[in-house]
Amino acid sequence: MATTPQPSSRPNAESNAESNAERGVLAELPELLGSDTARASGTILWRLTAERRQLDANLVRLGPGDRVAEHAEADLDVLLYVADGDGVLDLAGRSQGLRPGGVVWLPRGARRALAAGPDGLVYVTAHRRRPGMTIGRAEPEGGEPACLLHRVCDECGRLAGESDARYCSRCGTALPD
CATH class of the missing domain: 2.60.120.10 (Jelly Rolls)
Incomplete structure (x- = not known):
């Protein structure tokens, strides 16, 4: 039992x-x-x-x-x-x-x-000690979400929409490697 x-x-x-x-x-x-x-x-x-x-x-x-x-x-x-x-x-x-x-x-x-x-x-x-309960979205199964920092423009802070983008579509700055 x-x-x-x-x-x-x-x-x-x-x-x-x-x-x-x-x-x-x-x-x-x-x-x-x-x-x-x-x-x-x-x-x-x-x-x-x-x-x-x-x-x-x-x-x-x-x-x-x-x-x-x-x-x-x-x-x-x-x-x-x-x-x-x-x-x-x-x-x-x-x-x-x-x-x-x-x-x-x-x-x-x-x-x-x-x-x-x-x-x-x-x-x-x-x-x-466990942290207190919070209201929010549950983390998806399979671990933490993927890091997208390589798609954020250092110059203007925009997130590139395409996963293979090499340049920012707003200001043209090269994205981090």
């Missing part, structure tokens, strides 16, 4: 992150793993919530046999640390066992899926 981890309802998760940030301790793993919330399947046990951060991090619990369906993260590399339990990681078509203490790099663009073992799986993910 594929599971979408849900945020914990722990009241002190956010307040502890802010108050403990000065001393650097944001959470205590044994405390988080020992809570009733930790036994719930598909739960985000903790997340980094400080306002002025450049990093996102989550502590996630998957119940026995639960899965995170195959997907690809197009924009961010992710570091995954196995805190408890065991499972299997499918990364770019290759299966690898996961056990406590394992550290995995999930490169951006790589297809990945997770499956928890019979005792469940608890893991930490960390990656660069």
